[in-house]
Amino acid sequence: xxxxxxxxxxxxxxxxxxxxxxxxxxxxxxxxxxxxxxxxxxxxxxxxxxxxxxxxxxxxxxxxxxxxxxxxxxxxxxxxxxxxxxxxxxxxxxxxxxxxxxxxxxxxxxxxxxxxxxxxxxxxxxxxxxxxxxxxxxxxxxxxxxxxxxxxxxxxxxxxxxxxxxxxxxxxxxxxxxxxxxxxxxxxxxxxxxxxxxxxxxxxxxxxxxxxxxxxxxxxxxxxxxxxxxxxxxxxxxxxxxxxxxxxxxxxxxxxxxxxxxxxxxxxxxxxxxxxxxxxxxxxxxxxxxxxxxxxxxxxxxxxxxxxxxxxxxx
Amino acid sequence: xxxxxxxxxxxxxxxxxxxxxxxxxxxxxxxxxxxxxxxxxxxxxxxxxxxxxxxxxxxxxxxxxxxxxxxxxxxxxxxxxxxxxxxxxxxxxxxxxxxxxxxxxxxxxxxxxxxxxxxxxxxxxxxxxxxxxxxxxxxxxxxxxxxxxxxxxxxxxxxxxxxxxxxxxxxxxxxxxxxxxxxxxxxxxxxxxxxxxxxxxxxxxxxxxxxxxxxxxxxxxxxxxxxxxxxxxxxxxxxxxxxxxxxxxxxxxxxxxxxxxxxxxxxxxxxxxxxxxxxxxxxxxxxxxxxxxxxxxxxxxxxxxxxxxxxxxxxxxxxxxxxxxxxxxxxx
Numbered sequence: 222x223x224x225x226x227x228x229x230x231x232x233x234x235x236x237x238x239x240x241x242x243x244x245x246x247x248x249x250x251x252x253x254x255x256x257x258x259x260x261x262x263x264x265x266x267x268x269x270x271x272x273x274x275x276x277x278x279x280x281x282x283x284x285x286x287x288x289x290x291x292x293x294x295x296x297x298x299x300x301x302x303x304x305x306x307x308x309x310x311x312x313x314x315x316x317x318x319x320x321x322x323x324x325x326x327x328x329x330x331x332x333x334x335x336x337x338x339x340x341x342x343x344x345x346x347x348x349x350x351x352x353x354x355x356x357x358x359x360x361x362x363x364x365x366x367x368x369x370x371x372x373x374x375x376x377x378x379x380x381x382x383x384x385x386x387x388x389x390x391x392x393x394x395x396x397x398x399x400x401x402x403x404x405x406x407x408x409x410x411x412x413x414x415x416x417x418x419x420x421x422x423x424x425x426x427x428x429x430x431x432x433x434x435x436x437x438x439x440x441x442x443x444x445x446x447x448x449x450x451x452x453x454x455x456x457x458x459x460x461x462x463x464x465x466x467x468x469x470x471x472x473x474x475x476x477x478x479x480x481x482x483x484x485x486x487x488x489x490x491x492x493x494x495x496x497x498x499x500x501x502x503x504x505x506x507x508x509x510x511x512x513x514x515x516x517x518x519x520x521x522x523x524x525x526x527x528x529x530x531x532x533x534x535x536x
Numbered sequence: 537x538x539x540x541x542x543x544x545x546x547x548x549x550x551x552x553x554x555x556x557x558x559x560x561x562x563x564x565x566x567x568x569x570x571x572x573x574x575x576x577x578x579x580x581x582x583x584x585x586x587x588x589x590x591x592x593x594x595x596x597x598x599x600x601x602x603x604x605x606x607x608x609x610x611x612x613x614x615x616x617x618x619x620x621x622x623x624x625x626x627x628x629x630x631x632x633x634x635x636x637x638x639x640x641x642x643x644x645x646x647x648x649x650x651x652x653x654x655x656x657x658x659x660x661x662x663x664x665x666x667x668x669x670x671x672x673x674x675x676x677x678x679x680x681x682x683x684x685x686x687x688x689x690x691x692x693x694x695x696x697x698x699x700x701x702x703x704x705x706x707x708x709x710x711x712x713x714x715x716x717x718x719x720x721x722x723x724x725x726x727x728x729x730x731x732x733x734x735x736x737x738x739x740x741x742x743x744x745x746x747x748x749x750x751x752x753x754x755x756x757x758x759x760x761x762x763x764x765x766x767x768x769x770x771x772x773x774x775x776x777x778x779x780x781x782x783x784x785x786x787x788x789x790x791x792x793x794x795x796x797x798x799x800x801x802x803x804x805x806x807x808x809x810x811x812x813x814x815x816x817x818x819x820x821x822x823x824x825x826x827x828x829x830x831x832x833x834x835x836x837x838x839x840x841x842x843x844x845x846x847x848x849x850x851x852x853x854x855x856x857x858x859x860x861x862x863x864x865x866x867x868x
Contacts, residue, residue: 223697223700226697227700227701227704230697230698230700230701231701231705234701236713238717239717240715256720295580338656348589350853352848352851352852353844353848355850356791356795356843356844356847356851356853357800357843357844357847358795358798358802358816358840358843358844359799360796360799360802360819361819361836361840361843361844364823364828364836364840365820365836365837365840367828368775368828368833368836372828372829372831467703467704469706470704470705470706470707471706471707473708473709474707475708475711477709477712478708478799479801481802481803492709492712493712493803496712496715496802496805497715497717497852498802504707504712504713507708507709508713511704511709512704512705512709513707515704515705515706516704517734519704
């Protein structure tokens with residue numbers, strides 16, 4: 222229910238931002254290029270009801286949004302904005318998907334060891350490491366990776382997602398090419414976001430370790446490893462599920478920066494290009510799509526929490 | 537550490553005759569208590585390596601920001617340059633981009649500006665944006681949190697749903713959209729506004745939670761019972777108890793604001809590099825000047841390191857203050 226309200230509010234926010242904001246509201250749907258014939262512009266104004274009163278406009282807007290119709294791209298004329306963004310989405314999904322799995326697994330692993338050996342060298346070291354990369358702008362870390370591994374060592378390419386074109390062929394060579402282009406962007410995205418996961422896992426596990434059932438487990442004669450694996454970690458991992466969804470918003474931010482630096486042809490790159498070209502339909506479609514994906518992920522995490530932890534009730 | 541627990545001194549000192557500096561005795565006593573408490577906090581703080589390190593890092597950058605011109609003058613004397621370069625002086629005669637040299641220690645950029653001068657002057661805007669944007673987002677967040685927690689009911693519900701939206705929206709995407717759509721050319725004020733608008737939601741959540749728990753406490757009930765008004769209670773009882781939490785949180789928010797500013801500047805949504813110099817737009821210039829391909833690494837390395845250390849300084853300080861003001865987090 223809350224998610225539905227959130228989606229509705231995003232819908233309203235999107236409307237306010239792109240249609241009501243001061244300046245010419247026509248900008249967001251009708252290209253301002255003087256070379257484009259007036260008749261075409263008028264057709265767009267009629268189609269999206271931009272002459273109607275604001276409340277009528279809202280319903281027209283809501284109707285077209287439900288049909289994922291955000292108008293045609295200004296730059297790539299004739300391409301519906303949503304189609305263009307969805308096409309870019311696959312690259313973003315590959316990049317964030319792989320990085321997310323890596324950052325969650327590595328982050329949890331670091332967090333577990335740090336909590337287990339609390340106050341030790343690993344704990345202090347990993348905290349310093351985490352904070353250092355947390356303080357680093359993702360885009361700059363990406364540039365540094367290019368300096369070291371691309372310009373100096375020449376191990377990996379630093380540009381785009383594939384060597385030729387942007388369609389993936391079902392061949393081994395093409396797959397290797399894809400992976401090679403993915404290594405540096407995925408590394409910069411992963412390492413920049415590990416801190417969030419390791420710090421939370423550490424805190425959560427330290428909390429759990431003070432619970433009485435852990436003492437009970439120890440009293441039963443289980444080894445430290447068994448206590449950790451069977452009793453502590455599964456319980457400490459619960460809050461992680463909710464946090465993975467919340468952090469997704471930050472991961473998407475990191476992905477945008479990474480894509481810009483590596484010219485990786487995903488949604489982030491497309492969005493930033495769209496701001497340079499003032500290609501509002503694409504900007505709007507990208508904003509809406511990303512927001513919906515993140516909200517859906519949050520909803521999924523909520524549902525998963527209810528399933529995993531009977532103490533949590535649907536709010 | 538609530539502001540109320542220390543209401544009474546544990547061993548009252550004998551009154552020292554008439555108040556010093558012509559102040560009345562209760563005022564002197566109050567000042568003495570403040571001093572005692574500050575010293576106490578300072579003592580805890582001094583024992584926290586993270587906090588001290590953060591403070592040292594920040595002092596370094598504050599000196600750099602305040603004495604930027606003097607620093608450049610000093611360097612010009614050491615390096616034997618013709619004059620102390622400013623951040624917007626075109627210092628090259630032939631090629632614009634030049635590698636590091638005795639005259640230009642970090643080289644010159646795509647507009648023929650001295651990179652070292654821009655690096656040093658750039659500290660000012662980064663700190664300014666970080667601080668002001670934080671004040672904006674903290675103010676907004678505290679206001680929403682206070683009202684929401686205090687009002688309760690459907691108003692609370694409405695405010696929290698709105699907060700949820702801002703919490704869940706991917707910050708960078710939202711910032712990009714706002715920066716593109718807010719009318720007017722790029723400027724420092726716009727960057728501050730954009731960061732402020734996108735960054736208040738978590739503060740609102742924290743403040744609301746704190747207000748809700750305070751509302752149940754007996755001293756608030758007591759104040760209500762003896763007839764204190766809402767405004768009085770917020771000012772005298774709620775605010776002093778919420779403030780320490782918000783303060784520690786705001787230090788961490790400065791770190792995030794500086795990161796946001798550099799990211800926005802990097803994707804050309806920040807202020808114009810010929811008017812305002814920030815570390816973020818220096819890095820953007822480096823991309824445009826193909827600094828990496830031409831192996832002009834200093835140009836890429838230095839602004840980034842400055843961002844990392846400033847952010848790290850605020851993060852360290854924020855963590856330390858959180859530990860001090862938030863007794864729950866003290867080491868068990």
